[in-house]
Amino acid sequence: MNLKKATSQRISNLCAERNITINHLAESSTIPPSTLRDIINCNVENPSSMVIFQICKTLKIKMKDFYDSELFDEIDD
Secondary structure (H helix, E strand, O other), X not given: OOXXXXXXXXXXXXXXXXXXXXXXXXXXXXXXXXXXXXXXXOOOOOOOXXXXXXXXXXXXXXXXXXXXXXXXXXXXO
């Protein structure tokens, strides 16, 4: 799996766990919905750490917890 897909999947999984939509996450985190949709659709090569930070802050998790997922264990190019 590549980093784009792992990031997309992780955000989707976290939203599903909390029973919130991607749009709700975008609104709550002040990330433009189009930016978050682009990340989810793997149209962003490298999401900024600030975007990931905003997601984590909104979901009340630490960044290390965001990346502490088996999705990131076997990243390829």
